Amino acid sequence: MKAVVWQGINRVQVETVPDPEILQPTDAIVRVTATAICGSDLHLVDGYVPSMVHGDILGHEFMGEVVEVGSEVRKVKVGDRVIVPFPIACGKCWYCQHGLTSLCDNSNPNPKLAEALWGYAGSGIYGYSHITGGYAGGQAQFARTVFADQNLYQVPEGLTDEQVLFLTDILPTGYMGAENCNIQPGDVVAVFGCGPVGLFGIMSAFLLGAGRVIAIDRFPERLEMARQLGAETLNYETDSVFERLKEMTGGRGPDSVMDAVGLESHAGGPGGVADAVKQTTRVLESDRPHALRAAIMACRKGGTVSVPGVYGGLADKIPVGAFMNKGLTMKTGQTHVHRYLDLLMGHIQRGDIDPTQIITHRLSLDEAPHAYQIFKHKHEGCIKCVLDPWADPKDHAPVKPG
Amino acid sequence: MTQSQASQAQGGAPQVSPQNSSPVERLIFGGLGLGMILLSLRQKNESGLILGTGGALLLSGAAMGRSVGAAITQVRRTPDDTIAVQRAVTIGKSADELYTFWRNFENLPRFMDHLESVKVQDGDGQRSHWVAKAHRGTSVEWDAEITEDEPGRRIAWRSLEGATVPNEGFVEFRPAPGDWGTEIHVSLTYRPPGGTLGAAVARLLGEDPAVQIGEDLRRLKRLLEVGEVPTTEGQPSARKGIMKAEAKMYDNRRTS
Ligand SMILES: [Zn+2]
Ligand SMILES: [Zn+2]
Numbered sequence: 001m002k003a004v005v006w007q008g009i010n011r012v013q014v015e016t017v018p019d020p021e022i023l024q025p026t027d028a029i030v031r032v033t034a035t036a037i038c039g040s041d042l043h044l045v046d047g048y049v050p051s052m053v054h055g056d057i058l059g060h061e062f063m064g065e066v067v068e069v070g071s072e073v074r075k076v077k078v079g080d081r082v083i084v085p086f087p088i089a090c091g092k093c094w095y096c097q098h099g100l101t102s103l104c105d106n107s108n109p110n111p112k113l114a115e116a117l118w119g120y121a122g123s124g125i126y127g128y129s130h131i132t133g134g135y136a137g138g139q140a141q142f143a144r145t146v147f148a149d150q151n152l153y154q155v156p157e158g159l160t161d162e163q164v165l166f167l168t169d170i171l172p173t174g175y176m177g178a179e180n181c182n183i184q185p186g187d188v189v190a191v192f193g194c195g196p197v198g199l200f201g202i203m204s205a206f207l208l209g210a211g212r213v214i215a216i217d218r219f220p221e222r223l224e225m226a227r228q229l230g231a232e233t234l235n236y237e238t239d240s241v242f243e244r245l246k247e248m249t250g251g252r253g254p255d256s257v258m259d260a261v262g263l264e265s266h267a268g269g270p271g272g273v274a275d276a277v278k279q280t281t282r283v284l285e286s287d288r289p290h291a292l293r294a295a296i297m298a299c300r301k302g303g304t305v306s307v308p309g310v311y312g313g314l315a316d317k318i319p320v321g322a323f324m325n326k327g328l329t330m331k332t333g334q335t336h337v338h339r340y341l342d343l344l345m346g347h348i349q350r351g352d353i354d355p356t357q358i359i360t361h362r363l364s365l366d367e368a369p370h371a372y373q374i375f376k377h378k379h380e381g382c383i384k385c386v387l388d389p390w391a392d393p394k395d396h397a398p399v400k401p402g
Numbered sequence: 403m404t405q406s407q408a409s410q411a412q413g414g415a416p417q418v419s420p421q422n423s424s425p426v427e428r429l430i431f432g433g434l435g436l437g438m439i440l441l442s443l444r445q446k447n448e449s450g451l452i453l454g455t456g457g458a459l460l461l462s463g464a465a466m467g468r469s470v471g472a473a474i475t476q477v478r479r480t481p482d483d484t485i486a487v488q489r490a491v492t493i494g495k496s497a498d499e500l501y502t503f504w505r506n507f508e509n510l511p512r513f514m515d516h517l518e519s520v521k522v523q524d525g526d527g528q529r530s531h532w533v534a535k536a537h538r539g540t541s542v543e544w545d546a547e548i549t550e551d552e553p554g555r556r557i558a559w560r561s562l563e564g565a566t567v568p569n570e571g572f573v574e575f576r577p578a579p580g581d582w583g584t585e586i587h588v589s590l591t592y593r594p595p596g597g598t599l600g601a602a603v604a605r606l607l608g609e610d611p612a613v614q615i616g617e618d619l620r621r622l623k624r625l626l627e628v629g630e631v632p633t634t635e636g637q638p639s640a641r642k643g644i645m646k647a648e649a650k651m652y653d654n655r656r657t658s
Contacts, residue, residue, distance in 0.1 A: 003638070005639075007640070013640075015640040017638040017639060020638050023633060023635065023637065024632070053641070055639040055640035055641030055642070057640070094582055094583070097494075108632070109632045112613075135637070136634070136637045136639060144638075147628070
């Protein structure tokens with residue numbers, strides 16, 4: 001089969017690899033019909049999340065049709081059309097039973113690395129480095145999925161792939177990011193980063209009762225999309241974000257602030273340059289936390305900072321004095337995708353959320369290296385790219401945004 | 403019975419000697435670490451990454467005053483040269499279920515990777531014969547007896563005279579708070595042939611008892627909670643030949 005493969009820092013290739021097989025009786029093989037590139041894939045490709053190995057198959061946002069099941073799979077059947085949540089749940093451990101599936105105790109086959117880096121290991125994640133288990137990813141024509149009964153979620157009739165694909169990651173991630181903001185009716189929520197997760201965070205903040213959402217980014221097409229969703233916008237390259245946020249909220253600051261950027265945020269000035277230099281060593285600092293710093297500074301006293309953005313290791317100069325003295329609350333985490341699926345599927349079916357509106361590009365799997373390029377550098381107005389593993393590249397002209 | 407074995411039998415934690423590095427060692431390795439980091443800054447490819455990571459490890463080790471050798475081998479020894487290992491895991495099952503599973507010693511090789519077999523001998527079931535995997539396909543065998551047996555709470559055992567690697571241990575099943583299930587606490591004391599040095603060498607060769615027991619307990623948790631231990635062995639990748647070794651560096655369960 002064809003698969004998108006990590007071949008070193010900034011080297012993504014499409015290669016022919018063996019088809020996946022059932023390795024354990026609770027596995028299922030999915031014929032992938034749609035897969036997407038996520039912002040956190042960029043951290044892997046850029047080499048900031050350690051423990052990628054040459055030849056690893058990428059991809060943790062994917063869906064498709066079940067073509068084979070292991071002998072102990074009961075609920076999932078061949079022919080089912082399913083989405084595959086990116087964190088792998090065993091369904092049996094304390095965390096899974098309490099809806100904290102991205103913290104599953106049992107699904108990472110190789111938890112020692114994560115324990116060395118983070119103290120304790122989270123769940124296994126598809127196509128997301130060996131820290132999260134080294135599972136082969138879903139940017140491929142077929143994928144092996146594990147603990148199928150606990151993880152594969154059947155897609156209701158009448159919904160297209162593109163309507164439900166983002167339930168595997170970015171939609172619940174944006175939603176949990178908003179939920180972690182502890183929004184009270186009428187609250188002002190600031191969202192740093194208007195990438196896919198930030199955009200879903202904006203939609204979710206309004207769903208959860210926010211009165212105003214202020215969105216911060218630097219790319220005009222992303223800011224435009226945020227405006228279409230009802231957000232007021234700030235461009236951090238031309239606006240003084242802290243001053244403007246303060247002014248827009250009557251001097252109080254936003255009630256909650258979401259960092260939907262993560263470890264590769266951008267900033268100018270000496271601080272930004274110092275972070276960038278330190279991060280190139282991967283050792284002095286693995287994460288560039290400008291957005292997190294800004295979020296902590298901007299948040300009103302007693303407010304909540306929510307961090308759906310991905311961080312990998314160590315970040316410098318977090319304003320912990322501001323965090324403590326202002327009495328802030330911070331909530332974080334890889335998304336517990338499973339707990340949001342019924343709820344968000346309902347929102348999609350009722351039309352409260354239209355996930356397809358963030359898609360700017362539809363490409364074939366063969367075009368993955370190009371897709372990674374335009375997504376990373378925001379060329380061609382790329383906000384979100386969906387790959388079709390079975391399409392002929394000649395049939396796929398890039399779709400212009402808007 | 404030695405002093406530490408005695409304290410072990412009473413359930414106390416064995417003493418561990420400190421293993422700090424000398425000032426000279428810190429200076430040498432700190433300098434080496436710094437040099438590697440500086441070198442790494444000039445490399446743009448992965449070798450820079452490896453250099454930098456190695457350098458940082460050396461530098462931080464030196465800064466914290468930890469001996470590099472000891473940090474790599476992580477041998478914890480008691481003053482009388484026995485090795486002591488303690489590990490705990492919480493499993494979502496009742497103490498009685500866990501006790502029953504463990505008390506049937508023949509179950510132990512199902513999750514203890516280095517055990518080949520345990521045979522409970524005829525009679526009162528207090529004695530058992532253990533076969534463990536050793537270096538290069540050889541095995542070590544010994545007889546053991548149960549010294550304490552409190553159903554649902556605690557089992558202790560000890561190797562009998564003539565064991566190549568004299569050892570003893572206990573396992574306790576303690577109710578965990580809330581709906582967490584049961585905490586399993588394992589303590590093992592043994593005297594390796596060749597003393598601490600032998601243990602350090604064995605550890606470098608990948609037979610580290612502390613890590614092994616930790617992994618064993620994790621395997622037990624997975625076996626009892628989900629019925630299987632997840633694996634990626636045999637899944638597809640675009641790795642060929644020598645690159646497979648790179649994946650092995652990361653995965654204890656092999657990725658092909
Ligand atoms: Zn993602
Ligand atoms: Zn679990």
